[in-house]
Amino acid sequence: MAAVAVSVAGLLTLxxxxxxxxxxxxxxxxxxxxxxxxxxxxxxxxxxxxxxxRGIFEKQNPNFTFFDAAVAGGSGDQAxxxxxxxxxxxxxxDTFQGHAGAELxxxxxxxxxxxxxxxxxxxxxxxxxxxxxxxxxxxxxQVYSVxxxxxxxxxxxxxxxxxxxxxxxxxxxxxxxxxxxxxKVKKAGKIPLSIGSQWTVVHLFENVLLGSLGTDAYNALWAxxxxxxxxxxxxxxxxxxxxxxxxxxxQEDWQPAAKQVADGExxxxxxxxxxxxxxxxxxxxxxxxxxxxDFDWAASPxxxxxxxxxxxxxxxxxxxxNRNGAVAWLKVAASKEGQDAFNPLKGSxxxxxxxxxxxxxxxxxxxxxxxSADKLAGSIQHGVVAPxxxxxxxSDAIGLFQQDQDxxxxxxxxxxxxxxxxx
Amino acid sequence: xxxxxxxxxxxxxxxxSIVLIAVFVYGLLGWNFKVAMxxxxxxxxxxxxxxxxxxxxxxxxERWGISxxxxxxxxxxxxVGALALGWFLAFLMEKGIKGEGGFRTVYLFPMAxxxxxxxxxxxxxxxxxxxxxxxxxxxxxxxxxxxxxxWHWFRDQDWGMAAMAIPAIWQMxxxxxxxxxxxxxxxxxxxxxxxxxxxxxxxxxxxYVVLPLLRPVTLSALIILGHISLKVFDLIVAVSGKQxxxxxxxxxxxxAVFDSHDPAKGATxxxxxVLSVAVFVVPYLIWNARRGNRS
Numbered sequence: 146m147a148a149v150a151v152s153v154a155g156l157l158t159l160x161x162x163x164x165x166x167x168x169x170x171x172x173x174x175x176x177x178x179x180x181x182x183x184x185x186x187x188x189x190x191x192x193x194x195x196x197x198x199r200g201i202f203e204k205q206n207p208n209f210t211f212f213d214a215a216v217a218g219g220s221g222d223q224a225x226x227x228x229x230x231x232x233x234x235x236x237x238x239d240t241f242q243g244h245a246g247a248e249l250x251x252x253x254x255x256x257x258x259x260x261x262x263x264x265x266x267x268x269x270x271x272x273x274x275x276x277x278x279x280x281x282x283x284x285x286x287q288v289y290s291v292x293x294x295x296x297x298x299x300x301x302x303x304x305x306x307x308x309x310x311x312x313x314x315x316x317x318x319x320x321x322x323x324x325x326x327x328x329k330v331k332k333a334g335k336i337p338l339s340i341g342s343q344w345t346v347v348h349l350f351e352n353v354l355l356g357s358l359g360t361d362a363y364n365a366l367w368a369x370x371x372x373x374x375x376x377x378x379x380x381x382x383x384x385x386x387x388x389x390x391x392x393x394x395x396q397e398d399w400q401p402a403a404k405q406v407a408d409g410e411x412x413x414x415x416x417x418x419x420x421x422x423x424x425x426x427x428x429x430x431x432x433x434x435x436x437x438x439d440f441d442w443a444a445s446p447x448x449x450x451x452x453x454x455x456x457x458x459x460x461x462x463x464x465x466x467n468r469n470g471a472v473a474w475l476k477v478a479a480s481k482e483g484q485d486a487f488n489p490l491k492g493s494x495x496x497x498x499x500x501x502x503x504x505x506x507x508x509x510x511x512x513x514x515x516x517s518a519d520k521l522a523g524s525i526q527h528g529v530v531a532p533x534x535x536x537x538x539x540s541d542a543i544g545l546f547q548q549d550q551d552x553x554x555x556x557x558x559x560x561x562x563x564x565x566x567x568x
Numbered sequence: 569x570x571x572x573x574x575x576x577x578x579x580x581x582x583x584x585s586i587v588l589i590a591v592f593v594y595g596l597l598g599w600n601f602k603v604a605m606x607x608x609x610x611x612x613x614x615x616x617x618x619x620x621x622x623x624x625x626x627x628x629x630e631r632w633g634i635s636x637x638x639x640x641x642x643x644x645x646x647x648v649g650a651l652a653l654g655w656f657l658a659f660l661m662e663k664g665i666k667g668e669g670g671f672r673t674v675y676l677f678p679m680a681x682x683x684x685x686x687x688x689x690x691x692x693x694x695x696x697x698x699x700x701x702x703x704x705x706x707x708x709x710x711x712x713x714x715x716x717x718x719w720h721w722f723r724d725q726d727w728g729m730a731a732m733a734i735p736a737i738w739q740m741x742x743x744x745x746x747x748x749x750x751x752x753x754x755x756x757x758x759x760x761x762x763x764x765x766x767x768x769x770x771x772x773x774x775x776y777v778v779l780p781l782l783r784p785v786t787l788s789a790l791i792i793l794g795h796i797s798l799k800v801f802d803l804i805v806a807v808s809g810k811q812x813x814x815x816x817x818x819x820x821x822x823x824a825v826f827d828s829h830d831p832a833k834g835a836t837x838x839x840x841x842v843l844s845v846a847v848f849v850v851p852y853l854i855w856n857a858r859r860g861n862r863s
Contacts, residue, residue, distance in 0.1 A: 222826070225826070226826045229611070229826070229829070233611065251610070251611065251829055254610075254612060255611060255612045256612075342808070342809055342811055343809075343810070343811040343812065343813070393701075394696050394697055394698065394701065394720065394723070395696065395723060396697075397691065397695070405701075410700070410701065533827055533828065533829055534610070534827075534828045534829055534830065536827075537823055537827040537828040538828070540827075541631050541812065541823075544631075544811060544812030544813070544815075545630055545631065545634075545812055547812070547813070548725055548812065548813065
């Protein structure tokens with residue numbers, strides 16, 4: 146599938162180049178007007194959100210035309226592959242989507258991104274985004290991206306019916322309770338915990354790690370020279386091993402895993418809050434389930450009061466062909482209006498604290514409330530705390546661990562990955 | 569002048585492809601080897617020459633060992649499976665089955681499908697759910713009362729890669745059949761007749777007359793299947809994506825370049841893939857050239 150998307154991506158660049166040439170020959174003005182916005186929002190919901198933001202942008206900036214350079218493909222794998230080759234060739238789009246946080250560090254180190262402090266000052270963004278968020282996305286006092294939305298990683302999805310049959314009264318609050326509940330479900334003859342392909346196990350890992358260590362210890366792991374070899378981490382890894390031992394057969398991806406919970410085959414699933422849309426949306430994109438009765442959620446075990454976040458954000462590449470247009474886009478992306486148009490459709494919450502609460506219902510209302518009150522921790526799998534190379538090393542270690550279940554070896558690999566990645 | 573006239577037009581005719589191949593195949597191949605011998609472990613640093621360090625240190629990585637092992641299992645199962653099945657189909661065809669043309673087309677059809685499409689379909693067929701969650705082939709086994717045949721397919725830790733070879737065998741055995749069928753047809757009836765006159769049973773005719781004459785065909789099939797198998801990427805991405813459980817060198821290369829942002833490591837793996845294919849192809853080319861000279 147990746148190869149198809151890559152070749153499609155190739156085609157897209159070709160057409161994009163073709164468009165640029167035409168603009169050039171048709172007079173410099175046409176090229177000046179075009180703002181190329183590079184993203185991987187092509188699926189239902191996200192593409193609608195992008196369209197809504199585009200509407201606002203075009204209304205506010207009649208001089209610019211929006212050029213949608215979206216590359217299809219789930220978590221942006223294909224888009225990022227194409228993007229890095231464009232940036233290396235010094236042919237950046239005017240602005241591109243990236244997960245806020247460490248994922249952008251490679252680009253920042255390579256000097257491909259312009260600092261956005263000027264924009265943050267001009268729009269007083271430091272007052273409307275949570276301080277912890279600003280801290281976690283700053284590199285040496287500079288901010289390089291504008292977060293448009295916030296997703297939550299630490300959500301425990303469960304099937305209330307299955308929990309009832311297994312004799313579990315409420316969602317587990319701690320990792321130990323969680324493990325006890327998993328055993329109960331197993332006894333009741335259902336799959337205790339559903340998992341998907343390897344990345345969903347990394348997602349599970351970050352949740353168990355956060356739940357076992359607590360927020361401060363978890364956040365400390367990402368500082369330079371952090372100690373990954375201590376006994377608390379060992380304990381967390383032991384927990385991870387125990388939790389994983391209750392997992393069902395790995396499904397193809399996160400959707401089939403989530404579906405096992407919705408269908409009452411499995412009791413629990415730990416997945417980001419994009420699962421809500423899948424559970425809740427009508428059958429042509431989701432499962433059409435009733436929230437609170439068919440499925441329910443809670444903070445993943447041991448993480449209540451902490452919001453493990455990830456965020457899509459937009460950047461300003463150095464040498465953007467239409468810098469003014471890109472800045473105009475970033476202003477829309479940062480605005481209350483833009484974020485309130487985008488997020489209800491995408492199924493995420495705005496990064497701004499002053500969003501219109503009435504637009505966010507059900508799960509999103511809960512999430513928004515937590516966002517303004519909780520401590521923050523960054524996601525591993527979704528590019529917040531670990532740069533790509535480190536993340537890949539972690540993901541390899543966890544993939545190997547799935548095969549041999551060797552906690553000591555996993556910890557060694559994590560220590561080595563931190564040493565190599567944390568410089 | 570006349571001499572020049574003799575070779576110049578020919579040279580002019582082939583020179584565009586010589587230039588293109590020189591630049592885009594051998595030039596880039598050389599560049600890849602050059603990157604593999606540097607310490608450019610991120611996209612920014614210039615990289616210094618380190619000789620064969622990368623080629624040696626990669627063996628310390630557990631993931632590399634696993635992907636090599638997977639690649640070997642996949643290659644053996646796929647090549648042997650496709651050769652055996654292809655040979656068997658050709659053998660049946662050769663016996664003069666009714667409606668041969670129809671069968672031939674049917675067996676060749678999978679060739680027209682890309683590995684990606686094959687992978688998407690087989691990913692569903694080889695779903696690893698068993699018991700109540702069974703779908704695809706496991707479900708079929710359940711309906712047939714063959715529940716003991718249900719297994720985790722490509723998710724099986726030890727033999728998953730053998731399962732991964734099944735779609736590849738499905739896809740390529742028709743092609744191997746076509747090769748063998750042409751080979752069978754190339755064995756003249758006179759030779760068989762002669763063997764029969766000498767008292768060979770039908771089995772002995774195949775064993776001592778037809779099979780030895782098929783050796784060149786078998787070798788060609790082996791080379792074609794072998795090089796497809798060693799650089800397999802698309803099928804595995806379509807079936808399982810980037811997971812350690814089905815990791816092969818080409819997938820590892822992809823993660824090294826695009827996820828770890830480590831060009832030197834990616835180039836090292838790419839070099840190993842090229843070298844492993846060369847082990848198959850170069851002796852074949854030499855053998856072919858010698859044979860050409862002799863005749």
